[in-house]
Amino acid sequence: MGVDTTEDKLNPDGEIVGERKLTLEELKEAIASQASNDLIFILPEAKRLPAGIRYWLQDLMADGLKLCLFAITNPSRDIFLETLEIELSPPSDRDIRERMRQEAQRLGISIDEKRLAKLQPLAGQNPTLARKVLRAEALGLNPENPEHKQYLDISPIAISGIMALSIVRFIGMGTGDRGLYIVGGCALIIGMMLKQLGRVRGSRRRLGQ
Template structure:
C-alpha cells in the first residue's frame, strides 16, 4: 500500500485509538513521505504518531441546534410536536444530532423513549468516596485519641 500512495493522499481513520502498534508505526513512516493522516478519536492517547499530529477539538452542538434538528426531523415525518414535547425529547438526545434523529424516529413509531441514550452526566462518585473516607478518618482519630463520640460518629 505504501508504494502505491502518492504524497498528496489523505488517510482518514475513525476510532484511531484502536489502531495496533504496527499500524501506528506504519502510519508514522507514511507521514514521513508527506502522506496526510487524519485520525478521529474521543481522547488523544498522547503516544506514537499522535504526538506529532495537530489536535483539533470539536465542540458539541448547543441545545438550540439540537432542538432545531429535532424540529426539522419531526417536520420531515409530519409530526406536530409542542415545545414542551421537544424539550422532553431533547433531554433524551443530549447534545448528539444522530441520537436526536433516532429519538424522533422512535417518537414517530409510537415507541415511548423512556431511557436516556446519552451519557452527559456529572459524575459525583469521587465526592461520595471522599465523604466516606473522611468518615473513616474521623473514626480512626476517635480511636487514637480515645474519644468515644468521634469513634461512634465515624
C-alpha cells in the same frame, strides 16, 4: 484517489483469465505511489487502526502526506505523537434540536416546539441519539429515559467523605473520648455499607433470552 484494488490475472501465456485482489502490501504501495502533498487522508476511527497501518501512515507523513485523524481520546503513541491535537466542541442544544427537526421532517411527522423541548434532553449532545429519539417518537414509543451519560456521579465522593469521618475514631482512641470513637466507628461502617450497596447491579439479560 482512484486506486484500483484489483489487477488482471494472467495465465502463463500472458492472457487475461480474470482478476485478483491486491494484497495488503501491494495496496499500500499503490496508495503510496499516488499520494501527494495536495491530498488529505481523513480517518474517522483512527484509534482502531492496526499498528502496522499506523506505522505505514507515519512513513507517509514523513514524505509530506497530510492526515486528519478523529478519536475520542488521544492515545499518545506512534502516529498520534506527531499530529497536532484540536479539541472539537460538542454540539449545542440548538444544534441537537435542529437535527431533530430535520429527522422529523425526513420521517414526515409534525412536532411542535414544546414537544421538541421535552425530547431534546433525552438525546443530550449526541446527534445519533437525537435521530433515535425521533424515530421512537414516530413509532409512538414515547421515550422517557435519557440514554446518554452526560452527568457527574458524585456517589464515590459522598462515600469517601463519610469514610473520612472514621478518622475521628482514631482521634477518640487517642484522646479517650468515647463519643468521637463511636461516631468515627459508625461513619466507617456506614461508608463500607454504601460502598458495597453501590456495587449491586440488577440482572442484565439479552433480548431473546
